[in-house]
Amino acid sequence: MTFKELSNSTWLWILVIAGLLYVAGLAAAFMVKARKRCLELGIENTTIKKVISSSCTFSIVPSLSIVIGLISLAAVLGTPWAWFRLSVVGAVSYELMAADMVIQAMGLNFASAGTQPANVFGAVMIVMSIGIMFGIITNIIAAKKITTSMADYNKKSGGWGAVFSGCFMMAMMSVMMPLQVYNPASGWNFVGTLTLLTSAGIGLLIATISKKTGAKWLNDFNLAIVLILGMASSVLWTNVVGMFA
Amino acid sequence: MNNEKYIKSIHRLGRLGSLGALGFMVGIPLVICTIYSCFPDFGLVIQSGTGLLAMFIPIAISEVFSYAPVLGSASYITFITGNVMNLKLPVAINAIDIAGVEQSTDEGDAVVTVAVGASSIVTMAIIAVGVLLLVPLQPIFAIPAVKTATGYMLPALFGGLALGIFNGRSGKYNIKGKLLGAVPAVIIVIIMMIMGVPLSTYQGFVIVGMIPVTILASWLMYKKGIIKVYEQGKTEPEPVASKK
Numbered sequence: 001m002t003f004k005e006l007s008n009s010t011w012l013w014i015l016v017i018a019g020l021l022y023v024a025g026l027a028a029a030f031m032v033k034a035r036k037r038c039l040e041l042g043i044e045n046t047t048i049k050k051v052i053s054s055s056c057t058f059s060i061v062p063s064l065s066i067v068i069g070l071i072s073l074a075a076v077l078g079t080p081w082a083w084f085r086l087s088v089v090g091a092v093s094y095e096l097m098a099a100d101m102v103i104q105a106m107g108l109n110f111a112s113a114g115t116q117p118a119n120v121f122g123a124v125m126i127v128m129s130i131g132i133m134f135g136i137i138t139n140i141i142a143a144k145k146i147t148t149s150m151a152d153y154n155k156k157s158g159g160w161g162a163v164f165s166g167c168f169m170m171a172m173m174s175v176m177m178p179l180q181v182y183n184p185a186s187g188w189n190f191v192g193t194l195t196l197l198t199s200a201g202i203g204l205l206i207a208t209i210s211k212k213t214g215a216k217w218l219n220d221f222n223l224a225i226v227l228i229l230g231m232a233s234s235v236l237w238t239n240v241v242g243m244f245a
Numbered sequence: 246m247n248n249e250k251y252i253k254s255i256h257r258l259g260r261l262g263s264l265g266a267l268g269f270m271v272g273i274p275l276v277i278c279t280i281y282s283c284f285p286d287f288g289l290v291i292q293s294g295t296g297l298l299a300m301f302i303p304i305a306i307s308e309v310f311s312y313a314p315v316l317g318s319a320s321y322i323t324f325i326t327g328n329v330m331n332l333k334l335p336v337a338i339n340a341i342d343i344a345g346v347e348q349s350t351d352e353g354d355a356v357v358t359v360a361v362g363a364s365s366i367v368t369m370a371i372i373a374v375g376v377l378l379l380v381p382l383q384p385i386f387a388i389p390a391v392k393t394a395t396g397y398m399l400p401a402l403f404g405g406l407a408l409g410i411f412n413g414r415s416g417k418y419n420i421k422g423k424l425l426g427a428v429p430a431v432i433i434v435i436i437m438m439i440m441g442v443p444l445s446t447y448q449g450f451v452i453v454g455m456i457p458v459t460i461l462a463s464w465l466m467y468k469k470g471i472i473k474v475y476e477q478g479k480t481e482p483e484p485v486a487s488k489k
Binding site: 001006009011012015016018019020022023024026027028029030031032033034035037038040041043047048050051052054055056058059060061062063064065066067068070071074079083084086087088089090091094097098101102104105106117118119120121122123125126127129130131132133134135136137138139140142143144146147148150151153154155158159160161162163164165166167168169170171172173174175176177178179180182183184185189191192193195196197198199200201202203204207219220222223226227230231232233234235238 | 254255259267270271272275277278280281286289290293294296297298309311313314317319324326327330331335338339343352361362363365369373375392393395397399401403404405406407410418423426434435438441442444452459460463467472476482484
């Protein structure tokens with residue numbers, strides 16, 4: 001049996017589908033439990049519905065970009081394993097790097113991997129799984145402590161608690177936003193900068209229209225609209241920057 | 246259900262659910278290798294796995310400590326389904342904004358978990374459709390404009406998120422001057438960039454480092470009255486807490 005035959009084998013399809021059904025069921029269980037909790041806490045059903053519809057709408061475009069990753073990963077690792085890896089924990093950049101490390105350690109490359117013996121694919125699957133597990137393991141050990149400590153501190157701290165809990169997101173943005181503008185490895189990212197500013201402008205415009213017209217529903221879809229229009233603007237900015245390059 | 250009972254129950258679900266997911270992640274390769282008698286040389290697995298673990302264990306740990314405070318009990322399903330930065334965190338931030346709740350409260354935790362659960366299901370469904378339509382979709386995703394647009398997803402996303410994160414609304418409070426707390430962290434990040442530190446490789450660590458910087462800066466500004474917290478509908482700021 002070859003790498004390619006094993007990577008599209010019947011049992012792999014069956015186990016992958018079983019694993020994905022389990023994860024989807026777990027996500028549904030979390031959602032149902034938390035929705036019930038929202039109602040107990042007095043959050044209105046209409047608010048919960050808004051949160052769900054906005055989250056679902058927003059998720060479409062980033063999910064499509066994962067499908068693009070699926071196409072490139074499936075070409076190397078076969079469809080079922082690529083499907084599983086991109087639905088559970090993985091991101092295409094990590095998956096390709098992990099697979100490449102194993103294949104290179106065997107003195108092979110992606111182009112020739114398909115014709116290699118099946119145990120090469122076995123090694124790829126095992127290493128990819130082991131390498132990515134530690135986020136989940138750390139989470140099992142630490143998430144409860146982190147979450148409950150944060151909530152307790154917030155409750156005790158009044159107004160400062162609101163500032164404190166916002167610091168985590170601000171710290172993340174302080175690192176991630178400059179990275180969209182400049183990268184030490186590749187220099188200024190003019191298209192990225194213009195895209196970021198365009199998105200922020202569109203977001204502000206939608207929020208203003210929503211406030212002025214009373215169309216609150218518009219603000220619920222603000223992020224989804226911003227994402228699509230911001231990404232579309234990057235095509236325009238790429239052409240504009242290209243004209244001056 | 247009282248709060249303590251809910252916390253116990255949701256974390257039990259998270260821990261057991263995570264163990265089950267780990268079971269599938271490790272179990273699938275082992276079962277497949279057993280069925281098809283294709284176990285690899287374990288020396289090779291250790292050789293290539295060690296490098297990967299050395300790189301990813303610190304990143305995984307730093308990501309949990311950076312993102313779990315934002316995600317709350319949704320961090321279990323987030324770390325199982327992945328795509329934290331480009332999908333789950335934006336969904337969480339957006340949900341907090343739409344529901345008008347405060348992060349790290351009982352309400353904030355429940356709302357974020359509903360949002361991340363819904364988002365995970367949608368993503369899995371879209372990837373499943375992508376698998377079914379893999380062949381017909383390939384030419385569409387190969388269009389240069391589509392490739393360009395997807396390459397700039399993160400700048401588009403962070404531009405859109407900036408308003409939600411830096412605006413002063415936080416549940417029942419309005420925070421004036423909140424953005425100033427992030428200024429020292431931004432300055433440090435810019436200095437690191439000028440010095441050529443490869444931030445994109447070590448972003449998880451840098452975020453962990455910038456959390457105490459942002460907290461300390463915000464605390465000092467809060468104490469000095471530069472950052473002020475108002476309860477919704479009130480014109481007088483909340484009194485400054487006497488200790489951190």
